[in-house]
Amino acid sequence: xxxxxxxxxxxxxxxxVAGLAQGPTAEISGAAQDPSGAVLAGVVVTVxxxxxxxxxxxxxxxxxxxxxPALPPGVYNMKAELTGFSAQTRNGIELQVGQVARIDISx
Numbered sequence: 001x002x003x004x005x006x007x008x009x010x011x012x013x014x015x016x017v018a019g020l021a022q023g024p025t026a027e028i029s030g031a032a033q034d035p036s037g038a039v040l041a042g043v044v045v046t047v048x049x050x051x052x053x054x055x056x057x058x059x060x061x062x063x064x065x066x067x068x069p070a071l072p073p074g075v076y077n078m079k080a081e082l083t084g085f086s087a088q089t090r091n092g093i094e095l096q097v098g099q100v101a102r103i104d105i106s107x
Contacts, residue, residue: 026095029067032060032080032105039064040082040107047076047093073097080105 032043043060047068058066077091085107095101 023070024073024097025070026073026097026099026101027067027069027071028076028078028093028095028101028103029065029069030102030104031064032066032082032107033064034085034107040085040105043080043082043105043107045078045080045105047071047078049074049076051075071095073099078103080107082107 028047032040032045034040039060039062041060041062041064043064043066044057045060045066045068046055046057048055049072051074052072056068056071058068060066073095076093076095077089078093079087079089081087088105088107090103093101093103
Protein backbone atom coordinates (compact mmCIF):
# COMPACT_ATOMS: atom_id res chain seq x y z
CA UNK A 1 0.00 0.00 0.00
CA UNK A 2 1.49 3.35 -0.92
CA UNK A 3 1.87 6.27 1.46
CA UNK A 4 -1.18 8.19 0.15
CA UNK A 5 -3.49 5.21 0.54
CA UNK A 6 -2.22 4.57 4.09
CA UNK A 7 -2.88 8.21 5.01
CA UNK A 8 -6.37 8.11 3.49
CA UNK A 9 -7.22 4.88 5.33
CA UNK A 10 -5.95 6.33 8.63
CA UNK A 11 -7.94 9.54 8.14
CA UNK A 12 -11.11 7.61 7.31
CA UNK A 13 -10.72 5.46 10.42
CA UNK A 14 -10.08 8.49 12.63
CA UNK A 15 -13.16 10.34 11.36
CA UNK A 16 -15.31 7.22 11.72
CA VAL A 17 -14.30 6.73 15.36
CA ALA A 18 -14.83 10.44 16.12
CA GLY A 19 -18.32 10.26 14.62
CA LEU A 20 -19.25 7.29 16.77
CA ALA A 21 -18.03 8.99 19.94
CA GLN A 22 -20.30 12.00 19.43
CA GLY A 23 -23.56 10.10 19.20
CA PRO A 24 -27.06 11.58 19.19
CA THR A 25 -26.98 13.96 22.15
CA ALA A 26 -28.25 17.34 23.33
CA GLU A 27 -27.11 19.98 25.80
CA ILE A 28 -28.51 22.28 28.47
CA SER A 29 -26.53 25.41 29.34
CA GLY A 30 -27.18 28.83 30.79
CA ALA A 31 -26.29 31.39 33.41
CA ALA A 32 -27.37 32.04 37.00
CA GLN A 33 -28.02 35.40 38.59
CA ASP A 34 -29.63 36.92 41.67
CA PRO A 35 -32.64 39.28 41.56
CA SER A 36 -30.35 42.31 41.06
CA GLY A 37 -28.77 40.68 37.98
CA ALA A 38 -25.43 39.83 39.63
CA VAL A 39 -23.91 36.54 38.47
CA LEU A 40 -23.93 33.63 40.89
CA ALA A 41 -20.99 31.24 41.10
CA GLY A 42 -21.34 27.89 42.83
CA VAL A 43 -24.95 27.17 41.90
CA VAL A 44 -25.44 23.40 41.70
CA VAL A 45 -27.57 22.53 38.67
CA THR A 46 -28.96 19.00 38.54
CA VAL A 47 -30.96 17.51 35.69
CA UNK A 48 -32.86 14.26 36.08
CA UNK A 49 -34.44 12.15 33.36
CA UNK A 50 -37.48 10.70 35.17
CA UNK A 51 -37.89 7.94 32.56
CA UNK A 52 -34.45 6.50 33.34
CA UNK A 53 -33.85 8.10 36.76
CA UNK A 54 -30.39 9.21 35.61
CA UNK A 55 -28.91 12.45 36.93
CA UNK A 56 -26.22 14.85 35.74
CA UNK A 57 -24.83 17.75 37.76
CA UNK A 58 -22.92 20.91 36.91
CA UNK A 59 -21.84 23.88 39.02
CA UNK A 60 -21.80 27.45 37.77
CA UNK A 61 -18.32 28.96 37.34
CA UNK A 62 -17.04 32.41 38.34
CA UNK A 63 -18.91 33.93 35.37
CA UNK A 64 -22.14 32.29 36.57
CA UNK A 65 -22.42 29.91 33.62
CA UNK A 66 -22.99 26.15 33.53
CA UNK A 67 -23.11 23.47 30.87
CA UNK A 68 -24.48 19.95 30.76
CA PRO A 69 -23.31 18.54 27.40
CA ALA A 70 -23.85 15.08 25.90
CA LEU A 71 -27.29 14.46 27.36
CA PRO A 72 -29.34 11.73 25.71
CA PRO A 73 -32.50 13.14 24.09
CA GLY A 74 -35.53 12.97 26.35
CA VAL A 75 -37.48 14.86 28.98
CA TYR A 76 -35.64 16.32 31.98
CA ASN A 77 -36.41 18.01 35.26
CA MET A 78 -33.91 20.61 36.46
CA LYS A 79 -33.12 21.91 39.96
CA ALA A 80 -30.78 24.79 40.80
CA GLU A 81 -29.55 25.26 44.38
CA LEU A 82 -27.25 27.65 46.22
CA THR A 83 -26.98 28.09 49.99
CA GLY A 84 -28.84 31.21 51.10
CA PHE A 85 -31.23 31.18 48.10
CA SER A 86 -34.50 29.39 47.39
CA ALA A 87 -34.06 26.43 45.06
CA GLN A 88 -35.55 26.76 41.59
CA THR A 89 -37.03 23.88 39.60
CA ARG A 90 -38.15 23.46 36.01
CA ASN A 91 -39.90 20.32 34.88
CA GLY A 92 -40.64 18.86 31.48
CA ILE A 93 -37.62 20.17 29.56
CA GLU A 94 -37.75 18.19 26.31
CA LEU A 95 -34.45 17.79 24.45
CA GLN A 96 -34.14 16.71 20.81
CA VAL A 97 -31.02 15.34 19.08
CA GLY A 98 -28.52 18.14 18.48
CA GLN A 99 -30.45 20.70 20.53
CA VAL A 100 -28.67 23.20 22.78
CA ALA A 101 -31.26 24.48 25.23
CA ARG A 102 -30.33 27.70 27.01
CA ILE A 103 -31.99 27.86 30.40
CA ASP A 104 -31.01 30.82 32.54
CA ILE A 105 -31.61 30.68 36.27
CA SER A 106 -32.71 33.43 38.62
CA UNK A 107 -32.44 32.59 42.31
